[in-house]
Amino acid sequence: METTESRAQRAPELFEALGGTVADGFPVIHSSVSHTERGTPYLKAPGVVMLARPRTNVAGLAGFLEGFDPELRFPEYLDDPTRLPDSTQLCKTAGQTCYMSFGPRRTKNENAAAYIERLTSAGHGSVLEHASFSFLLYGISRSVTHELVRHRAGTGFSQISQRYVSGAVLRFVERPEYQEDEELHRLFEERADRAASEYEAMAEQLLERQGGGNSMLSADYKTDARKKVQQTARSLLPNETEAPIVFTANVRALRHIIEMRADAHAESEIRTLALRLFLCAVTADPILFGDYRVGELLDGTFTVTTENRKA
């Protein structure tokens, strides 16, 4: 697939253009909610909220470093004047522990980017596993989350339970391809309305049968009874149903996912998500994700690539 020139320097600009903001060190790209005329809610883009990022206690190393021969001058490690993002600091400290590189000849924080690049280019990504980021992802469809959860190594997921929650929080996701085309957009809105009303009608039917003594739907407890209705009614929901998820990944896994899913060959909706994940990650830590380049495809969508794949 063809790309226009590399847009390496454009990550901050793109983050801002997508409405990205940073509060208290946590990047966020929100997504607004639209409604059909009948009031069915839907979203047109993924929302990404960074929920958690590392906090590193370098000062806490004092008691450890002071326990070695003073001639090694290890405590100087604590006086590095360059402040790093905590996630970079954590990975760097972990890496430097391997060789006890705490003395004056160590790589100083001002050279952290080159240090990290040496690790990623050599595939020594295990130290990147120490730093994890958590995100709330919303405005993404059930098809996207099905793709995302295939990433098993170094990840954690907590996804909306369609068995537990009711139709009151049902929302849909409009693919970018539909948004630009009047007819496809109209058909999408009709489908969303239909799915919402069919879900509601089906839930009512199931509730009636539950009251009427259907043995497969009956339950001793209220919550179980509700689940039995919703787990059955959800079978008619389409792939374009929204499926919010809390997603945690260590940096090694997050890098791999960005590389796989923001690639030109990735499916367009998950690529849109991976771009936003990358923009939040690089905003939080410009060093650990500093080797990535944003490219623009001829259709106006973006890719994120690096030469240091699969660290």
Ligand SMILES: Cc1cc2nc3c(=O)[nH]c(=O)nc-3n(C[C@H](O)[C@H](O)[C@H](O)COP(=O)(O)OP(=O)(O)OC[C@H]3O[C@@H](n4cnc5c(N)ncnc54)[C@H](O)[C@@H]3O)c2cc1C
């Ligand atoms: C463009 C695209 C198209 C795709 N099409 C399909 C498709 O048609 N059908 C389909 O089923 N899937 C498809 N997938 C999903 C794909 O096959 C992977 O399941 C998914 O991308 C997860 O990536 P991963 O295997 O690298 O796993 P991750 O969990 O992200 O693991 C990261 C790395 O850890 C190592 N690892 C993880 N688990 C193991 C293990 N059990 N044993 C050994 N090493 C391990 C591997 O090196 C792996 O690459 C597609 C993915 C992409 C990006």
